[in-house]
Amino acid sequence: MSLESATRLTPAGEGQWVGELGEDWDILGNTNGGYMLAMASRAGTEATGGRVPVSVTGHYLRPGRAGPIEVTTEVVREGRRFATVRSHLSQNGSVILTTLGSFADNAEDDPEILLSDAEIPDLPPPEECIHVLPVGGLPFPPPFLAQLEMRVEEAMTGMLRGQPVGEFVTRGWLRPSDGEQLSPHFLVLACDAFPPTTFNGGLPIAWTPTLELTAHIRRPHTQGWLRCLNRTRFISSGFIEVDGLIWDQEDRLVAQARQLALLPKA
Amino acid sequence: MSLESATRLTPAGEGQWVGELGEDWDILGNTNGGYMLAMASRAGTEATGGRVPVSVTGHYLRPGRAGPIEVTTEVVREGRRFATVRSHLSQNGSVILTTLGSFADNAEDDPEILLSDAEIPDLPPPEECIHVLPVGGLPFPPPFLAQLEMRVEEAMTGMLRGQPVGEFVTRGWLRPSDGEQLSPHFLVLACDAFPPTTFNGGLPIAWTPTLELTAHIRRPHTQGWLRCLNRTRFISSGFIEVDGLIWDQEDRLVAQARQLALLPKA
Numbered sequence: 001m002s003l004e005s006a007t008r009l010t011p012a013g014e015g016q017w018v019g020e021l022g023e024d025w026d027i028l029g030n031t032n033g034g035y036m037l038a039m040a041s042r043a044g045t046e047a048t049g050g051r052v053p054v055s056v057t058g059h060y061l062r063p064g065r066a067g068p069i070e071v072t073t074e075v076v077r078e079g080r081r082f083a084t085v086r087s088h089l090s091q092n093g094s095v096i097l098t099t100l101g102s103f104a105d106n107a108e109d110d111p112e113i114l115l116s117d118a119e120i121p122d123l124p125p126p127e128e129c130i131h132v133l134p135v136g137g138l139p140f141p142p143p144f145l146a147q148l149e150m151r152v153e154e155a156m157t158g159m160l161r162g163q164p165v166g167e168f169v170t171r172g173w174l175r176p177s178d179g180e181q182l183s184p185h186f187l188v189l190a191c192d193a194f195p196p197t198t199f200n201g202g203l204p205i206a207w208t209p210t211l212e213l214t215a216h217i218r219r220p221h222t223q224g225w226l227r228c229l230n231r232t233r234f235i236s237s238g239f240i241e242v243d244g245l246i247w248d249q250e251d252r253l254v255a256q257a258r259q260l261a262l263l264p265k266a
Numbered sequence: 267m268s269l270e271s272a273t274r275l276t277p278a279g280e281g282q283w284v285g286e287l288g289e290d291w292d293i294l295g296n297t298n299g300g301y302m303l304a305m306a307s308r309a310g311t312e313a314t315g316g317r318v319p320v321s322v323t324g325h326y327l328r329p330g331r332a333g334p335i336e337v338t339t340e341v342v343r344e345g346r347r348f349a350t351v352r353s354h355l356s357q358n359g360s361v362i363l364t365t366l367g368s369f370a371d372n373a374e375d376d377p378e379i380l381l382s383d384a385e386i387p388d389l390p391p392p393e394e395c396i397h398v399l400p401v402g403g404l405p406f407p408p409p410f411l412a413q414l415e416m417r418v419e420e421a422m423t424g425m426l427r428g429q430p431v432g433e434f435v436t437r438g439w440l441r442p443s444d445g446e447q448l449s450p451h452f453l454v455l456a457c458d459a460f461p462p463t464t465f466n467g468g469l470p471i472a473w474t475p476t477l478e479l480t481a482h483i484r485r486p487h488t489q490g491w492l493r494c495l496n497r498t499r500f501i502s503s504g505f506i507e508v509d510g511l512i513w514d515q516e517d518r519l520v521a522q523a524r525q526l527a528l529l530p531k532a
Binding site: 054055057059061076077079082084086088095098099100101102109110111112113114115116117118168201203211212214216218219232233234235236237238239241252253256258260263 | 320321323325327342343345348350352354361364365366367368376377378379380381382383384434467469477478480482484485498499500501502503504505507518519522524526529
């Protein structure tokens with residue numbers, strides 16, 4: 001199912017929407033966090049007459065499950081250049097995700113690059129990479145990888161066979177799987193689509209629930225393959241940070257993300 | 267005035283508070299964004315019976331001015347381990363800052379470091395650094411630097427005399443100025459206390475208003491000098507990102523921050 005379909009929202013009153021968390025967007029039965037934030041992003045766009053996400057933060061309160069969802073949006077301020085929206089995603093009357101985001105005029109698109117001080121990951125072209133697909137009956141790769149096309153280097157697949165690279169890094173290509181156009185909400189999803197960096201770092205932690213995820217969308221109207229890099233530098237005081245960078249095919253930064261996840265208590 | 271005094275809030279009804287933005291917390295007449303986020307952080311602590319900030323995001327809607335402020339807090343969820351709070355800071359009936367944050371049990375303090383993959387800035391000891399103080403009548407250094415003690419290397423002071431280092435980096439020591447204890451809210455403030463990285467990078471941009479700032483507080487109960495590093499890697503598509511890291515005197519990460527600021531339109 002395309003992200004466009006999977007984030008469809010039906011108006012249900014002033015600042016009220018209903019939708020459905022898709023069944024194939026989960027990992028071990030819990031709905032993927034990036035997908036849920038993409039739905040909140042979509043809600044923000046709907047609530048502001050088509051503005052696009054610039055910075056969206058979500059705090060994850062409870063796991064999401066496939067099934068009906070209610071979304072409430074509140075436009076805190078609607079300015080000329082930016083609108084600020086907060087939202088709740090709820091299931092069975094309980095908030096599962098609460099968000100705060102700024103949304104810009106859809107026409108904004110400033111290609112100028114004044115500084116780009118980062119090493120863009122050197123990946124083989126997508127067609128020479130390995131297409132990561134779920135395997136029926138196994139939890140990893142998770143089923144939601146059937147909803148998009150993820151391609152990684154051979155070495156990156158080792159973590160799925162218990163042969164991690166030993167670096168707290170994941171990287172690879174990403175695009176919608178079905179010829180669907182990239183949307184700004186797909187970029188939000190892309191900020192949390194890769195396996196946990198701990199898998200590849202070799203730290204045997206299966207489940208690092210996200211407390212908070214912030215996605216900055218620099219170029220909402222990019223097309224083609226996304227070149228993604230996720231890196232963890234700090235695992236301490238019970239928390240894991242994951243920092244994400246996404247470039248387009250012309251090596252322009254399109255998104256930047258950071259999440260704070262929980263280290264399970266021993 | 268200590269941060270403790272400058273963020274004092276008086277209850278004014280259920281989830282309602284009144285306070286005052288201090289006069290000496292501004293830059294070119296606009297209240298410092300880190301100070302305003304520290305006030306929201308304090309409000310979150312008050313609203314949750316003393317929990318401490320873990321991740322706090324603010325979206326800046328209008329400039330703050332010295333004077334009375336109203337704060338409204340809403341506890342979205344109060345869990346065993348974390349409480350999630352959203353707040354508005356308002357002046358004259360208009361929201362100037364809207365925030366979303368998670369707050370943890372005050373007793374949480376897990377010193378374990380499993381990964382720390384970053385170069386801690388090599389600074390001379392604070393007593394060999396230069397104490398940056400405001401100069402009467404000049405906009406820079408801003409007056410709020412009298413409210414805390416900032417110490418930087420000689421080379422870092424060049425940006426105030428039009429001799430930037432040419433790197434989009436600021437770094438130095440920080441602590442409260444008056445013998446006040448560090449608080450988790452001071453750590454939030456510390457995430458936005460240094461001059462813009464563009465000053466030191468040599469890009470002649472005087473005013474880069476913050477759209478959004480997220481502060482992660484790893485160790486709320488640190489004491490002593492804070493070792494701070496702020497770096498900008500991406501100035502593109504009309505936005506500037508600033509990434510901040512703060513360590514304590516024992517080289518433990520205490521806070522990590524990111525902000526998205528606006529590049530003025532030509």
